[in-house]
Amino acid sequence: MVRAAELVAASGGRALVLLATHKALKSYRQTFAALAAPYPVRFQGDDTPAKLIQWLKTTPGAVLVGTKTFWQGVNVPGEALSLIVVDKVPFPNPKDPVIAKLSAKMESESFNRVSLPRAGRDVAQGAADTHPQR
Numbered sequence: 001m002v003r004a005a006e007l008v009a010a011s012g013g014r015a016l017v018l019l020a021t022h023k024a025l026k027s028y029r030q031t032f033a034a035l036a037a038p039y040p041v042r043f044q045g046d047d048t049p050a051k052l053i054q055w056l057k058t059t060p061g062a063v064l065v066g067t068k069t070f071w072q073g074v075n076v077p078g079e080a081l082s083l084i085v086v087d088k089v090p091f092p093n094p095k096d097p098v099i100a101k102l103s104a105k106m107e108s109e110s111f112n113r114v115s116l117p118r119a120g121r122d123v124a125q126g127a128a129d130t131h132p133q134r
Contacts, residue, residue: 001028004085005035011083013039013061018071018126020090028065039063044070056080071126086126091119 008015013036019025025044033041040059042052044066056064057080064070068090092099 008036008063013063014081015063015083017065017085019067019087025067036063071122089119090122
């Protein structure tokens with residue numbers, strides 16, 4: 001979290017912090033805004049995703065912190081976004097019924113054939129869909 005705040009300071013705000021879990025979001029909500037000062041910070045759940053993205057686009061130095069909702073389909077063109085921070089690779093939860101079923105079918109290869117490709121796809125989408133268009 002401290003490293004993310006240092007990166008936000010280096011970029012002058014204009015950042016999207018992508019977290020892998022709601023637990024991480026809760027932790028960030030407690031202290032990140034103070035660490036990222038003087039940049040305005042909003043969190044997933046403060047408003048609808050569409051309104052938060054609009055806020056990020058129109059607020060100078062804005063920093064938006066969110067989870068899976070913001071990993072896909074977000075486009076922030078221009079100077080409003082210059083930094084994307086990914087806290088960790090979002091591997092799917094092994095207790096998810098679909099993942100558990102696929103993993104059981106694949107036995108020893110489950111991580112390489114189920115979890116790793118999904119996490120790779122999510123990272124690629126998080127970086128590509130949210131990458132500033134120049």
